[in-house]
Every structure is written in structure tokens, then in C-alpha cells.
Amino acid sequence: MAQARMAARQRGEEQTRARILGVAAEWFGAHGYAATSIRDIAREVGVTVGAIYVHFPSKDRLLVAVYEEGVRRIGEAVDAVPATVPPWERLEAAARAHLDALFDNAGFARVIVRVIPTDVPEAAKDLRRLRHGYEARFRRLVDALDVAPGFDRTLLRLQLIGALNATQAWYKQGGGGADTKSIASQFVAALRTGAASGKGRRG
Amino acid sequence: MAQARMAARQRGEEQTRARILGVAAEWFGAHGYAATSIRDIAREVGVTVGAIYVHFPSKDRLLVAVYEEGVRRIGEAVDAVPATVPPWERLEAAARAHLDALFDNAGFARVIVRVIPTDVPEAAKDLRRLRHGYEARFRRLVDALDVAPGFDRTLLRLQLIGALNATQAWYKQGGGGADTKSIASQFVAALRTGAASGKGRRG
DNA sequence: GGTATAAGTGAACGTTCGTTCACTGCACTC
DNA sequence: GAGTGCAGTGAACGAACGTTCACTTATACC
Numbered sequence: 001m002a003q004a005r006m007a008a009r010q011r012g013e014e015q016t017r018a019r020i021l022g023v024a025a026e027w028f029g030a031h032g033y034a035a036t037s038i039r040d041i042a043r044e045v046g047v048t049v050g051a052i053y054v055h056f057p058s059k060d061r062l063l064v065a066v067y068e069e070g071v072r073r074i075g076e077a078v079d080a081v082p083a084t085v086p087p088w089e090r091l092e093a094a095a096r097a098h099l100d101a102l103f104d105n106a107g108f109a110r111v112i113v114r115v116i117p118t119d120v121p122e123a124a125k126d127l128r129r130l131r132h133g134y135e136a137r138f139r140r141l142v143d144a145l146d147v148a149p150g151f152d153r154t155l156l157r158l159q160l161i162g163a164l165n166a167t168q169a170w171y172k173q174g175g176g177g178a179d180t181k182s183i184a185s186q187f188v189a190a191l192r193t194g195a196a197s198g199k200g201r202r203g
Numbered sequence: 204m205a206q207a208r209m210a211a212r213q214r215g216e217e218q219t220r221a222r223i224l225g226v227a228a229e230w231f232g233a234h235g236y237a238a239t240s241i242r243d244i245a246r247e248v249g250v251t252v253g254a255i256y257v258h259f260p261s262k263d264r265l266l267v268a269v270y271e272e273g274v275r276r277i278g279e280a281v282d283a284v285p286a287t288v289p290p291w292e293r294l295e296a297a298a299r300a301h302l303d304a305l306f307d308n309a310g311f312a313r314v315i316v317r318v319i320p321t322d323v324p325e326a327a328k329d330l331r332r333l334r335h336g337y338e339a340r341f342r343r344l345v346d347a348l349d350v351a352p353g354f355d356r357t358l359l360r361l362q363l364i365g366a367l368n369a370t371q372a373w374y375k376q377g378g379g380g381a382d383t384k385s386i387a388s389q390f391v392a393a394l395r396t397g398a399a400s401g402k403g404r405r406g
Numbered sequence: 407g408g409t410a411t412a413a414g415t416g417a418a419c420g421t422t423c424g425t426t427c428a429c430t431g432c433a434c435t436c
Numbered sequence: 437g438a439g440t441g442c443a444g445t446g447a448a449c450g451a452a453c454g455t456t457c458a459c460t461t462a463t464a465c466c
Contacts, residue, residue: 016443034238035322038424049425051444059424088403116372119238146403155381155389156398158373159366166365169319178358186358193404194397195359200291200349201396219413241454252455254414262454 017055019045022106025066029110033063033119060123063115064130067123070108071130074101078137087144088192091160094141096184098164103173103180113165135161156191163187220258222248225309228269232313236266236322263326266318267333270326273311274333277304281340290347291395294363297344299387301367306376306383316368338364359394366390 023044027036038059042049056062077097081090101109112134117127135157142157167183178186194201226247230239241262245252259265280300284293304312315337320330338360345360370386381389397404 032235032237032322034235037422039422047443048445050427050446053425054443088399119235145398146400147398148400151393151398152381152389155386156393158369159390159393162366162369162372163362164365166361166369169365170361178355183358186355187362190354190359190362190397191393192397192399194393194395195348195350195354196291196395197349197351240452242452250413251415253416253457256455257413 016045016047016051020047020052020055020062021066021069024062025070025106025108025111028063028066029107029114033115058122060120063111063120064123064126066108066111067115067127067130070110070112071134073106074098074109074112075134075137077101087141087146088188091141091145092184092188094138095160095164095188096180098161099167099180099184102165102168103171110168113168160187160191219248219250219254223250223255223258223265224269224272227265228273228309228311228314231266231269232310232317236318261325263323266314266323267326267329269311269314270318270330270333273313273315274337276309277301277312277315278337278340280304290344290349291391294344294348295387295391297341298363298367298391299383301364302370302383302387305368305371306374313371316371363390363394 020041023041024036027040027044038049038052041062042052045051052062056065074097077100078094081093081097083090085093098109102113112131115127117124117131120127138157138161142153142160145153145156147153147156164184164187171177171183189195223244226244227239230243230247241252241255244265245255248254255265259268277300280303281297284296284300286293288296301312305316315334318330320327320334323330341360341364345356345363348356348359350356350359367387367390374380374386392398
């Protein structure tokens with residue numbers, strides 16, 4: 001009985017903390033770090049500003065917590081791709097998982113793309129470390145590819161991740177445009193075999 | 204004589220206005236719109252905050268003016284590519300011009316990548332119009348390409364621009380890494396003929 | 407020389423920012 | 437049932453924000 005109440009209470013606590021984290025992710029991802037105030041978050045969660053500081057010591061630590069959760073989620077999605085799939089197909093599946101994480105309604109992944117580490121000097125070191133941990137997954141995926149001589153794998157990786165992250169600026173969910181599957185498919189196909197027709201293949 | 208003084212005075216005026224514009228471009232591009240204050244700009248220009256408002260009616264109008272100048276500069280750089288060059292080579296040259304504009308010391312072009320129109324509702328309409336005007340150049344460049352059936356030209360354009368703009372997050376000038384020429388070259392080459400070696404070209 | 411014009415000053419305005427803190431309410435222990 | 441511990445409150449803190457305005461200064465015009 002005592003344990004049950006304790007558990008219920010802890011659940012309640014965690015719910016508030018999780019809700020703060022979720023709202024913070026939405027706002028940091030949609031409007032950026034500087035443009036989001038602690039009061040914006042508190043208002044949307046339905047608590048007072050003081051309640052935020054019960055769970056997080058400062059605004060920048062809240063950001064780090066959001067970043068951490070974002071990296072965890074998007075990393076989980078990319079890791080779910082079976083290792084048995086051939087390299088280029090695996091990269092395509094990872095690209096699609098990355099896109100889907102970027103556009104799920106939670107918005108945790110968006111923060112990683114939107115908030116640049118140097119924007120928040122007090123948290124820059126942590127943010128860089130978290131980013132690096134995630135990008136290592138794509139590094140491994142790209143290392144497994146058969147790449148023609150003359151192509152730099154690092155540039156190839158940055159080209160793909162850059163294009164994927166930039167979708168955030170124009171992609172509209174549910175609109176008449178392409179879905180994440182076809183975007184990932186074409187992006188990887190272009191990098192793999194090229195988009196030029198026979199005439200344009202040699203310059 | 205009167206005309207000479209008039210000219211000198213106007214030159215002085217324009218110098219202050221131009222300096223405000225330049226510093227604003229640096230700060231908006233490096234730290235974002237919300238994280239840059241009018242006082243930051245005034246301090247670096249060496250004038251008081253009131254002086255800013257002599258030349259620009261509000262912070263968001265200052266942003267629009269910076270955006271306008273940024274679009275003008277990067278557009279000029281891309282337009283300088285000779286029309287006689289074959290389509291894929293022209294795209295590569297434009298990509299390099301885009302990168303160079305992004306990394307010149309002025310930082311006007313950086314603002315266009317960094318500040319998303321929706322971030323500043325009062326200026327969103329103007330910013331979108333200016334962006335659209337610039338992107339139309341790349342649309343024309345991509346329309347001129349020989350593209351294999353099954354590839355969406357719009358996605359192809361967004362993939363290239365996205366990857367180019369994302370370089371801002373990692374590219375370090377003068378470092379040991381690739382220069383803008385080789386980045387543009389590989390990005391376009393990958394999209395044109397693919398990066399896969401013989402083994403990986405068919406899935 | 408007197409007057410108009412416009413750049414730039416410096417101080418102030420009301421608001422919002424991140425953060426703090428004494429306090430309340432409630433679930434738990436002994 | 438007194439005492440402990442912690443989530444959450446509500447008001448306040450000083451600082452910084454965008455913006456305004458009466459004013460000074462310097463030049464151009466008559």
C-alpha cells in the first residue's frame with residue numbers, strides 16, 4: 001500500500017517532468033532556443049515557472065535534457081534498421097527513419113537540427129558530444145558502402161544528412177508533395193547512381 | 204561646393220547605414236534573430252540605439268533589409284556563372300558560388316540560411332518572397348539538366364540546396380578539410396553520376 | 407546670419423526575461 | 437499525530453529587451 005502510493009506519486013512526478021520535456025522540445029524545435037521562454041513552456045504545461053526549476057536547474061540544462069532525449073529517440077529509430085540489409089538499402093532505410101523521427105509530432109529530433117551548439121555556450125560541449133554520438137551511426141553506415149574512388153566518404157555523409165535535415169525548412173506533412181519514404185528513396189538513389197540521364201552522365 | 208558637401212554628407216549617412224546593415228548581418232547570421240539585440244548591433248557599430256532607429260523603423264525591418272542585401276549578393280554571385288557552360292557544369296559553378304557567398308566574411312548570405320521566415324511573423328511574408336526569388340535561379344538551373352526518368356527535379360534541387368546550406372554547420376574556413384570548390388564539385392558529381400562503385404551501382 | 411533638415415545622443419518607457427525564495431499542500435515515516 | 441520531504445505556488449528580483457522622444461549638433465539653403 002505504501003509502496004503503491006509511492007509509485008503513484010513518483011508516476012505523477014515523472015509525468016510533470018516528462019510533460020515539461022515534451023513541451024520544451026516542441027518550442028525549442030519550432031521557435032529556437034532564444035525565442036522560447038521558460039514562461040512559454042510553463043504556460044503550455046499548465047504549471048508555474050517555479051515548477052520548471054523543481055525539475056531542471058536552468059534553461060540550458062533543460063535544453064540539454066531535451067537534446068539527450070532527442071538523440072535517444074532518433075538513434076533508436078535508425079538502429080531499428082536490420083543489419084542484414086545490404087549497405088545502400090540500409091542507408092536508405094536509415095535516412096527514412098531519420099526523416100520520420102524529424103517529423104513525428106513530438107519534435108524532439110527537430111531540436112537537434114535547429115539548435116546549433118554554439119548558440120548556447122553554457123551547453124555547447126554537451127550538445128556537441130550528443131550530436132557526435134548520433135552522427136557516428138551514419139558514419140558507420142557510409143563506411144560500409146562501396147564508394148567509387150575520388151569520393152570522400154565524410155563529404156558524402158554530410159551531403160546526405162544536410163539534405164535530410166534541410167527538409168525541415170520546406171516539408172509539409174500530409175500535403176500533396178512527396179512523403180518521407182519517397183524523399184529518402186530519391187535522395188539515396190541520387191547519391192548512389194546519379195540523377196543524370198544517359199546524355200548528361202559524362203561531362 | 205554645396206553639391207560636394209551634400210555628397211560628402213550623404214556618403215557619411217550611407218556609411219553609417221551600411222555599417223549597421225553589415226553588423227546586423229554578422230549577428231543575425233551568427234547568433235540568429237532572437238538572440239541578437241538592437242543594443243548588440245549598436246555597440247559594435249559604435250553608435251547609440253537611437254541611431255539604429257534613424258535608419259530602420261524596427262528590428263524586423265532591419266532584418267528584411269539585411270535579407271534583401273543578402274539575396275542580392277548571393278544572387279549576383281550565382282548569376283555571374285556564364286550561360287555558355289553546359290547544364291551540369293553550370294550547376295556545379297553555381298553551387299560553388301553559393302558556397303563562397305555563404306562563407307565570405309560579410310555574412311549576409313548566412314542570414315538567409317539561418318533565419319527561417321516563420322521565426323519573425325511580422326516579416327515572414329517579405330522573407331518568403333525574397334527567398335523564393337533566389338531559389339528560382341536554381342530551379343532554372345535544374346530544369347536545364349538531363350535528368351533520368353523517375354527523378355523529381357524539385358527534390359533534386361532541394362537536396363542540393365539543403366546540403367549546400369547545411370555546410371554552414373560544420374565547414375571551417377582555412378582548416379585542413381575540403382575547400383568550397385571541392386565540396387561543390389563532389390556534391391554535384393554525386394548527384395550527377397552517383398558515388399557508388401561498380402559493385403554498389405545496382406541493388 | 408537666421409532658419410530648416412536630418413543624423414545622432416542619452417535617458418527613459420513599459421514589458422519580458424531567467425532565476426530565486428518563502429511558502430503551501432500532501433504523502434509518507436515513526 | 438508530530439515530523440520529514442518534496443512537488444508545486446506566487447510573488448518578487450535585477451537585468452535586458454524593443455521602442456520612443458526631447459534634445460544637441462552640423463550642414464545646406466535663403
